[in-house]
Amino acid sequence: METKNIMIVGVGGQGTLVASKLLGHLLLSQGYDVKVSEVHGMSQRGGSVVTYVRYGDKVYSPVIDKGEADYIVSFEILEAARWLPYLKEGGTIVTNTQQIDPMPVITGAAQYPEGLAEKIKAAGVKIDAFDCLKLAEEAGTAKAVNIVLLGRLSHYFDLDDEAWMASLEANVPAKFLEMNKKAFLLGKNA
Amino acid sequence: MKKLMLGNEAFARGLYEAGCRFASSYPGTPSTEITEALAKYDEVYAEWAPNEKVAVESALGASFAGARAFAAMKHVGLNVAADPLYTASYTGVNGGLVIAVADDPGMHSSQNEQDSRHHAIASKVPMLEPSDSQECKDFAMLAYELSEEYDTPVLVRTATRVAHSQSAVEQLPRSEKALKPYTKQPGKYVMVPANARGKHIVVEERTKKLIAYAETAAVNKVEDNGSDIGVITCGASYCYAKDALGDKVNYLKLGMTNPLPDKLFLDFAAKCKTVYIIEELDGVLEAHARALGIDCKGKEIFGCIGELNQVIIAEKLLGKVPEVTPYPEALPIRPPVMCAGCPHRGVFYTLAKHKITVSGDIGCYTLGAAKPLESIDWTVCMGSSVSCLHGFNKVLGKESQNKTVAVIGDSTFMHSGLNSLVNVAYNASNSTVIILDNSITGMTGHQQNPTTGYNIKGDPAGKIDLEALCRAMSFEHVRVVDPYDLKQCDEVLKEELAYEGPSVIISRRPCALLKYVKHKAPLKVNTDKCVGCKSCMRIGCPAVSIKNGKACVDTTLCVGCGVCSQMCKFDAFESTKKEA
Structure with missing residues (x-):
């Protein structure tokens, strides 16, 4: 099988690392060779962040470059637009519609762009955009945006819920498990 | 498993x-x-x-x-x-x-x-x-x-x-x-x-x-795929090359990059018509190959700046240009910023307000160089803030010494700022050094250090007393401020800059991301009081923005530090905590 590429993008502090760890665990459990690449340090402080998940029979490079991503899972709608050039032709964007103002917008040096999802769609790209924050809060915590998104992403994979739930159990603290399971299902059925 | x-x-x-x-x-x-x-x-x-x-x-x-x-x-x-x-x-x-x-x-x-x-x-x-x-x-x-x-x-x-x-x-x-x-x-x-x-x-x-x-080391591997093209590589570059070129070329993968073998290089190259050297940063493998007389191509194709990856290699060697869907408009950048409630913010706001020349150092507080505070004048390496300031003030004397400071974190100070501060004391420059003590090594993800009182396992450990240490180094002026208190920061900074002699200001407040730190309730804006003057925007807090002409607090980010409310002349910031 040819290597598949998933990019997880968002704003530092949104929990992208947990999502990539969970996805890596899941894919390894399905017998794939997996590589997950993260960046720590300076860029995590509220900046634009990205992690890469690659899986297949044998994966060499841990990174994804322009035109390579089968899926972009975005925690914030402006970030979905920013990383659009990394999407492969025919690839899919699964994104939260939440807006988080970057510093140039906060200081008034720039405007937060309008109609991001519509313009991505108009560029001929498959985009699955929905309000994850609302669903995460419904599940019990705004922090579960990452799990809501994974729930939505599960639509595109031919795996049963049990495999996803097993990876949830292995990667989130027991006391938050029920909340995260709820978040996953809310995302899945959104 | x-x-x-x-x-x-x-x-x-x-x-x-x-x-x-x-x-x-x-x-x-x-x-x-x-x-x-x-x-x-x-x-x-x-x-x-x-x-x-x-x-x-x-x-x-x-x-x-x-x-x-x-x-x-x-x-x-x-x-x-x-x-x-x-x-x-x-x-x-x-x-x-x-x-x-x-x-x-x-x-x-x-x-x-x-x-x-x-x-x-x-x-x-x-x-x-x-x-x-x-x-x-x-x-x-x-x-x-x-x-x-x-x-x-x-x-x-x-x-x-x-x-x-x-x-x-x-x-x-x-x-x-x-x-x-x-x-x-x-x-x-x-x-x-x-x-x-x-x-x-x-x-x-x-x-x-x-x-x-x-x-003959097993870690220096030859993969002979019967090609007349050879790739000599190491580290992550090997992975990128394998992804881009697959089994269409031969590989010499060096698991040991010093010292390098001669015969292995020569034998590998002898079987290839063309040899490419794929390595990130400098041409170390390439220099070795060239010294052995191997005709090869490397840095002339890939350069020595930044990372490589499979797309770059495929583009340079196979002419494969990636098909890309651009977003049709320019997008605002999202640079890293100081977190909401970051204790460094109050200090940098005070320094920016007085247009102080700031000798910077390595840590989260390097973000003090970013907009809108843009407070830092230079940043070089660990501990250099204090020694660079010393040299700067020695040369410019009265012209600079009352308008310059060094800023250095607690961990960076322990790393090598300590030696630099010895020089300020010993060779007596009239320098003001601000130790940004946030009780942790922040940027690398919260490691303990000699000032925190805990070791790597989180057990109690020796704790360096910064005030006593500075006094022992002969500093007569050692002041401690709370960076959430802008008035105090302002007063102490002015006093210590005016003081004719070296001084240390310790800005003490734990990193807002530390789990043990108890935060106050988030603030909210009373839109009847807010006049939209944007004074609160000058501190560059990611939790505060302007919506419909009025200040607005993102309560999911705000930790109630209250720095924004000290900027407001109209008492527009209020706690979200309900009065009992």
């Missing part, structure tokens, strides 16, 4: 399985998690040292005592540890000594892009270079074997994409290593000139033996 592990975790696993007993490191992205993971194994003593020089010297002492020892650092940390490294190359080891150095091509979290292989060459120490997590583990173990067999420290070089990528790793049990008895051997360990002259000869002989090892 294979487990997905970060390169750094796998590295720690290899050290553990190889019987490592002692680890001393200073945190530095992307090396930090090796020592953090190692500290979780009870059989290994692990510690955070105040800097990399101390770490390597401590590990060397542990090696002398007969233990398998370890130190980790980022590329620039090896500059700090270069002094013990270059002479440890002469003394050699007793128990094996492994030093991890993590380079950062692309500078994701670093101030330069230096290539650590030059240190291996210059110190004449062998260097291994893994390209994925399994190799991180395997090479860490091999490094101990080489260290003890060849009586030398061994460097293991990783890079961001190896250290911070996860891939599958096979775990095995630990094999316990007995301490090697220490025996007094002045000719080996006492590096006075008479002994060192003899040891230099030993080092040169050792290098010859290591080259002979490199010729």
Whole structure:
């Protein structure tokens, strides 16, 4: 099988690392060779962040470059637009519609762009955009945006819920498990 | 059962399985998690040292005592540890000594892009270079074997994409290593000139033996795919090349990048019409190939700046241009920012307000250089804020000394700012040094340090008293401020800048991201009171923005620090906490 590429993008502090760890665990459990690449340090402080998940029979490079991503899972709608050039032709964007103002917008040096999802769609790209924050809060915590998104992403994979739930159990603290399971299902059925 | 592990975790696993007993490191992205993971194994003593020089010297002492020892650092940390490294190359080891150095091509979290292989060459120490997590583990173990067999420290070089990528790793049990008895051997360990002259000869002989090892070492692998194109590569570049070129070319993958084999290079090149050298940063493999007379192409195609990847290689060598869907408009950038409630913000706001020249240092507070505060004038390396300020003030004297400060974090101060402050005291420059004490090493992800009172395992430990330390260094003016209190920051800064003599201001408030910190309720804006003057925007807090002409607080980010409300002349900020 040819290597598949998933990019997880968002704003530092949104929990992208947990999502990539969970996805890596899941894919390894399905017998794939997996590589997950993260960046720590300076860029995590509220900046634009990205992690890469690659899986297949044998994966060499841990990174994804322009035109390579089968899926972009975005925690914030402006970030979905920013990383659009990394999407492969025919690839899919699964994104939260939440807006988080970057510093140039906060200081008034720039405007937060309008109609991001519509313009991505108009560029001929498959985009699955929905309000994850609302669903995460419904599940019990705004922090579960990452799990809501994974729930939505599960639509595109031919795996049963049990495999996803097993990876949830292995990667989130027991006391938050029920909340995260709820978040996953809310995302899945959104 | 294979487990997905970060390169750094796998590295720690290899050290553990190889019987490592002692680890001393200073945190530095992307090396930090090796020592953090190692500290979780009870059989290994692990510690955070105040800097990399101390770490390597401590590990060397542990090696002398007969233990398998370890130190980790980022590329620039090896500059700090270069002094013990270059002479440890002469003394050699007793128990094996492994030093991890993590380079950062692309500078994701670093101030330069230096290539650590030059240190291996210059110190004449062998260097291994893994390209994925399994190799991180395997090479860490091999490094101990080489260290003890060849009586030398061994460097293991990783890079961001190896250290911070996860891939599958096979775990095995630990094999316990007995301490090697220490025996007094002045000719080996006492590096006075008479002994060192003899040891230099030993080092040169050792290098010859290591080259002979490199010729047939299993880690230097040839993959003959029957092509007339050959690729010589190492580390993450091997992964990128395999992805881009697959089995269409032959590979010489160097797992050991110092010293390099001659015959292996020549034999490999002899079978190829074209030889490409694919390596990140400097042309170290290429220089070796060229010195052997091999006609090859490398840096002329790939350059020596930033990271490589499979798309770059496919584009340069196969002419494959990626098909890209651009977003039709320019998008606002999203640079990293100081967190909501960051205790550094109040200090930088005060410095920016008074247009102070700020000598910066390495840490989260480097973000004080970003908009809108734009407070920092220069940032060079760990500890340099204090010494650069000293030199600046010595030259400009009265012209600068009442309008300049150095800012340095608690961990960076302990790292090497301490020596610089000694110079301010000793050679008496009228300098004002601000220690930003947020009670943790922040940027690398919350490591303890000598000022926090806890060790790497989170157990109580020795705690350096910064005020007493500065007073002991003869500073008469040592002031402590709360950076959430803008008025106090303003007054103390003005007083200490006006004071004719050196002074230290300690800005003390724990990092807002620390789990034990109890925050106040988030603030909200009373839109009846807010006049939309945007005064609160001058502090650059990511939780505060302007919506429909009025200030607005993002209550999911706000920690109620109250700095914004001190900017407001109209009392528009109110607590979200309901009155009892």
